[in-house]
Amino acid sequence: MSTLHRTPLYTLWQQRGARFVPFAGYEMPVQFEMGIKREHEHTRSQCGLFDVSHMGQMLIRGSRPAQALERVSPIDAVGIAPGRQRYGLFTSNVGGIHDDFMAVNAGEHLYLVVNAACRAADAALMRSGLGEEGTLEVLEDRALLALQGPRAREVMSRLCPLATELAFMQHGRFEVMGHDLWISCSGYTGEDGFELSIPAEGATEVAEWLLDQKEVAPIGLGARDSLRLEAGLCLYGHDMDKETTPVEASLGWAIGKARRQGGEREGGFPGADVILTQQGNQDTERVRVGLKADGRAPVREGTRLYNMDGDPIGEVTSGTFGPSVGAPIAMGYVRREFREPGQTLQAEVRGRRLDMTVTAMPFVTTHYYRG
Amino acid sequence: MSQIPTNLRYSDSHEWVQDNGDGTVTIGITDHAQQALGDVVFVELPEVGSTITTGEEFGVVESVKAASDLYAPLSGEVLGVNTLLEDAPESLNESPYDDAWLIKIRLAEPDELESLMDAESYTELVANEAND
Numbered sequence: 001m002s003t004l005h006r007t008p009l010y011t012l013w014q015q016r017g018a019r020f021v022p023f024a025g026y027e028m029p030v031q032f033e034m035g036i037k038r039e040h041e042h043t044r045s046q047c048g049l050f051d052v053s054h055m056g057q058m059l060i061r062g063s064r065p066a067q068a069l070e071r072v073s074p075i076d077a078v079g080i081a082p083g084r085q086r087y088g089l090f091t092s093n094v095g096g097i098h099d100d101f102m103a104v105n106a107g108e109h110l111y112l113v114v115n116a117a118c119r120a121a122d123a124a125l126m127r128s129g130l131g132e133e134g135t136l137e138v139l140e141d142r143a144l145l146a147l148q149g150p151r152a153r154e155v156m157s158r159l160c161p162l163a164t165e166l167a168f169m170q171h172g173r174f175e176v177m178g179h180d181l182w183i184s185c186s187g188y189t190g191e192d193g194f195e196l197s198i199p200a201e202g203a204t205e206v207a208e209w210l211l212d213q214k215e216v217a218p219i220g221l222g223a224r225d226s227l228r229l230e231a232g233l234c235l236y237g238h239d240m241d242k243e244t245t246p247v248e249a250s251l252g253w254a255i256g257k258a259r260r261q262g263g264e265r266e267g268g269f270p271g272a273d274v275i276l277t278q279q280g281n282q283d284t285e286r287v288r289v290g291l292k293a294d295g296r297a298p299v300r301e302g303t304r305l306y307n308m309d310g311d312p313i314g315e316v317t318s319g320t321f322g323p324s325v326g327a328p329i330a331m332g333y334v335r336r337e338f339r340e341p342g343q344t345l346q347a348e349v350r351g352r353r354l355d356m357t358v359t360a361m362p363f364v365t366t367h368y369y370r371g
Numbered sequence: 372m373s374q375i376p377t378n379l380r381y382s383d384s385h386e387w388v389q390d391n392g393d394g395t396v397t398i399g400i401t402d403h404a405q406q407a408l409g410d411v412v413f414v415e416l417p418e419v420g421s422t423i424t425t426g427e428e429f430g431v432v433e434s435v436k437a438a439s440d441l442y443a444p445l446s447g448e449v450l451g452v453n454t455l456l457e458d459a460p461e462s463l464n465e466s467p468y469d470d471a472w473l474i475k476i477r478l479a480e481p482d483e484l485e486s487l488m489d490a491e492s493y494t495e496l497v498a499n500e501a502n503d
Contacts, residue, residue, distance in 0.1 A: 037410035321412035
């Protein structure tokens with residue numbers, strides 16, 4: 001751990017009073033002077049600016065990039081219309097999840113955003129798995145910002161009016177302040193908002209302009225985590241990993257219809273036999289659910305879960321106090337028969353059994369802009 | 372800069388101790404500690420009548436981000452706990468030296484108080500930690 005990477009915005013965050021932590025090999029702001037709770041609330045009521053430049057940005061070029069991506073993922077990449085974005089997974093030969101990602105059909109090529117901790121492994125698996133129809137290009141010179149919250153669209157109307165025409169999961173390319181910006185309507189908070197890929201040399205200028213807007217505050221990774229958990233969104237390495245299949249992770253929707261049993265391009269991705277059988281039978285032993293505590297004590301990652309008879313039935317994979325929910329919330333894996341919302345079970349926190357209720361996710365009302 | 376009142380004593384695990392002059396003390400966490408923890412959402416304290424032992428855990432403070440143990444600066448029997456913290460854990464951020472005291476104990480050994488730092492030494496400790 002001698003040298004941590006820094007994003008192109010490091011100096012700006014330093015000036016803005018960030019407290020940094022090491023995260024996935026990067027020195028990232030975990031919070032600013034507002035603190036996690038107020039940053040969380042500001043994003044839900046106004047607009048937050050997040051630096052997510054640590055995430056991997058990549059292009060798949062080649063003669064048939066969508067078909068190439070389908071060789072390493074159960075995503076329906078062929079079906080992504082130009083200017084659209086879709087969520088996908090990289091799967092392993094035994095059906096586990098290597099990573100999750102966003103893929104955009106940018107016309108000539110596909111544009112992918114992957115998790116920071118997985119970027120090297122993802123690049124390797126694509127280089128060896130895309131085949132002859134796709135060539136990977138890892139982008140090292142672009143920053144990524146997320147602008148999230150109910151006022152994000154208003155702010156965007158002043159930065160780049162054309163981008164406000166984007167609805168959820170749409171993507172476009174725009175010239176802003178002389179820079180080539182790739183903007184998508186998406187994010188990881190459950191709010192309306194945008195993700196902006198910016199050439200590194202222009203990132204500080206765009207970020208400073210955004211921070212000058214009265215609605216916008218800088219937000220750290222701490223609030224990003226509580227916001228995404230309230231929105232019911234998985235964090236790779238916690239809520240899913242190589243040991244969990246998409247079906248166990250309740251991410252069956254990330255397997256394109258065309259790739260499922262009976263689909264026009266059924267299978268053809270790593271682990272397809274395991275995953276499609278599980279999807280057809282819906283019989284995995286465990287499954288990911290949302291949980292809400294009845295008391296006030298947060299129930300953290302790693303906490304064991306029990307049924308009311310005291311038998312172990314699962315484990316928490318993410319947990320915090322949800323500032324907007326006003327209660328401790330968590331995600332975890334439980335035995336299939338305990339998955340129904342309303343089910344009561346118990347979490348063991350410091351030797352005490354606390355009641356929790358299985359809860360449908362998201363925990364908060366999402367505000368994605370559908371146009 | 373954090374506040375460090377001169378009338379209190381301090382442990383190196385960032386608890387403050389107020390000598391009530393009758394063999395009892397009041398214990399809380401310092402302004403520096405609450406700043407480092409961030410927004411407090413839950414506090415777990417021992418029961419009245421239980422005993423706490425110097426250097427051992429006696430409770431937990433949880434922020435949105437993480438859980439942190441509380442370490443006993445002194446040994447003794449718990450005489451009272453601050454019930455305000457059950458419903459308003461955030462008061463630990465707002466008033467760490469007053470409204471959000473944690474527990475009152477009867478000292479097992481009154482002399483043990485002398486082992487704690489005064490405000491000047493604690494100020495130095497906080498300054499050194501900032502330089503690490």
